[in-house]
Amino acid sequence: xxxxxAPKELHDPxxxxxxxxxxxxxxxxxxxxxxxxGAVGLRPVEGTILILVGANPGCIQSELGRAxxxxxxxxxxxxxxxxxQNYLEKSPVDGRSFALSLTPRGEEARARVDxxxxxxxxxxxxLLADVDQQQLRAALSLIANGxx
Amino acid sequence: xxxxxAPKELHDPxxxxxxxxxxxxxxxxxxxxxxxxGAVGLRPVEGTILILVGANPGCIQSELGRAxxxxxxxxxxxxxxxxxQNYLEKSPVDGRSFALSLTPRGEEARARVDxxxxxxxxxxxxLLADVDQQQLRAALSLIANGxx
DNA sequence: TCCTAATTGATATGAGACATAGCAATGTTG
DNA sequence: CAACATTGCTATGTCTCATATCAATTAGGA
Numbered sequence: 001x002x003x004x005x006a007p008k009e010l011h012d013p014x015x016x017x018x019x020x021x022x023x024x025x026x027x028x029x030x031x032x033x034x035x036x037x038g039a040v041g042l043r044p045v046e047g048t049i050l051i052l053v054g055a056n057p058g059c060i061q062s063e064l065g066r067a068x069x070x071x072x073x074x075x076x077x078x079x080x081x082x083x084x085q086n087y088l089e090k091s092p093v094d095g096r097s098f099a100l101s102l103t104p105r106g107e108e109a110r111a112r113v114d115x116x117x118x119x120x121x122x123x124x125x126x127l128l129a130d131v132d133q134q135q136l137r138a139a140l141s142l143i144a145n146g147x148x
Numbered sequence: 149x150x151x152x153x154a155p156k157e158l159h160d161p162x163x164x165x166x167x168x169x170x171x172x173x174x175x176x177x178x179x180x181x182x183x184x185x186g187a188v189g190l191r192p193v194e195g196t197i198l199i200l201v202g203a204n205p206g207c208i209q210s211e212l213g214r215a216x217x218x219x220x221x222x223x224x225x226x227x228x229x230x231x232x233q234n235y236l237e238k239s240p241v242d243g244r245s246f247a248l249s250l251t252p253r254g255e256e257a258r259a260r261v262d263x264x265x266x267x268x269x270x271x272x273x274x275l276l277a278d279v280d281q282q283q284l285r286a287a288l289s290l291i292a293n294g295x296x
Numbered sequence: 297t298c299c300t301a302a303t304t305g306a307t308a309t310g311a312g313a314c315a316t317a318g319c320a321a322t323g324t325t326g
Numbered sequence: 327c328a329a330c331a332t333t334g335c336t337a338t339g340t341c342t343c344a345t346a347t348c349a350a351t352t353a354g355g356a
Binding site for chain 1: 158159160161162164165166167168169170171172173174175176177178180181192196199200203204207211212214215216217265268269272273275276279280281283284285286287288289290291292293294
């Protein structure tokens with residue numbers, strides 16, 4: 001007997017799909033990280049770039065893009081923004097490319113970002129106490145690299 | 149001894165972050181599904197909607213949105229598109245809402261989408277032969293629901 | 297019943313992540 | 327040198343997601 005006036009919850013045959021779960025999980029973590037990084041006034045991509053430049057001083061824009069899966073064209077406003085805010089410095093190496101490095105202000109921000117990201121990850125790790133994280137990461141890595 | 153002219157690969161302290169792995173894994177699956185669904189001329193969201201309407205005939209637009217985490221405003225062009233292509237039918241229930249159902253053409257498409265999604269998931273399941281998928285899904289679910 | 301509040305679909309709009317195409321300057325290589 | 331590749335950049339378009347606002351309709355409380 002179906003009550004015609006009660007169906008607030010839909011039957012959802014999608015909810016158990018791996019791709020859907022991944023998308024939701026990713027969105028949740030992204031939103032959480034975005035909120036946490038709001039304290040530094042940076043977005044997740046920007047924080048990631050600071051960390052990457054910190055670990056690879058002197059790297060150039062297109063290398064960063066390759067490492068992050070971001071196209072050259074889309075790196076331009078990101079780097080320009082971080083440079084304009086005095087987080088990054090450019091010094092020419094080529095006639096076409098610049099070596100990127102953190103300014104003092106950038107290094108300070110990088111350290112804060114690193115701490116925030118650690119706390120952020122730790123928060124979710126707490127949720128996953130009963131999960132083999134090594135295996136989880138391995139599984140995600142397999143999926144990310146797909147069948148090539 | 150660092151060779152000054154070899155650093156094509158950056159040291160990437162981000163690659164092991166859970167959030168980053170999730171984002172990459174999700175993007176890979178999304179791209180794969182998008183390609184697979186290209187055969188039906190539908191995008192992942194649209195295929196999902198057809199499946200959801202098929203499982204819940206008579207549901208209304210805002211219920212779909214709630215089930216999928218899509219805002220009302222963004223449901224409008226989606227439903228309009230699927231209706232214009234004769235996949236969906238609207239019949240007024242309220243003065244404000246419509247009961248959605250699949251047209252014959254929509255049901256046919258839904259069946260194809262279902263098959264494609266199964267094959268798509270199976271392809272990735274093959275990659276994860278050594279992984280406890282029950283636990284993987286549980287972990288993703290935990291992350292997706294976050295700390296609320 | 298009447299007034300207020302909530303719901304629904306819709307519009308307009310903007311941000312952000314991604315893609316492609318093309319360009320000018322520069323480097324690299326046969 | 328000539329052909330090609332790389333780099334940063336501009337312009338542009340798509341897709342997803344968000345907010346604010348609106349009109350019509352419905353529901354609920356005084």
